[in-house]
Amino acid sequence: MPEDDCGDAAAIALPPGWRLALKLRRGDDGFHGGTAELFEGDAARCRMQLSHLDRDRQVALARVATRIGLWLVEWQSRDHSGNTGFADL
Numbered sequence: 001m002p003e004d005d006c007g008d009a010a011a012i013a014l015p016p017g018w019r020l021a022l023k024l025r026r027g028d029d030g031f032h033g034g035t036a037e038l039f040e041g042d043a044a045r046c047r048m049q050l051s052h053l054d055r056d057r058q059v060a061l062a063r064v065a066t067r068i069g070l071w072l073v074e075w076q077s078r079d080h081s082g083n084t085g086f087a088d089l
Contacts, residue, residue, distance in 0.1 A: 009036075010063045015072065017041055024050070024060065032060035036068060046071055 003051060009022035017040060024034040032053045038046040052058035 011060075011061065012068060014038075014068075015076075018072075020068065022064065024064070026054075026055075026057075030055045032057060037065055038068065038071070045075065 009020040012020055012022070019039045020070060021037040021039070022034070023036075024032050026032050029052075031051075032055070033051040036046075036048040036050060037044060039049075048071070050064060050067075053063045
């Protein structure tokens with residue numbers, strides 16, 4: 001049976017001004033998967049398709065947190081002062 005998120009996104013640390021929309025469910029195979037969307041203010045910056053994370057929900061959430069943390073480090077290391085051609089998702 002699918003298991004909706006219950007505010008798990010709030011447990012993942014984000015920089016000020018960022019927000020996470022997390023939809024995580026257990027699939028028929030018992031593994032958690034779903035989507036994670038990161039917003040800086042109102043602008044969508046990243047959408048991750050998450051699959052086959054783990055059967056244990058806490059382990060799955062830890063893996064999501066790691067992926068988000070790595071993406072944020074990479075994002076913050078880039079120069080965003082010019083016109084990079086980035087468009088809203």
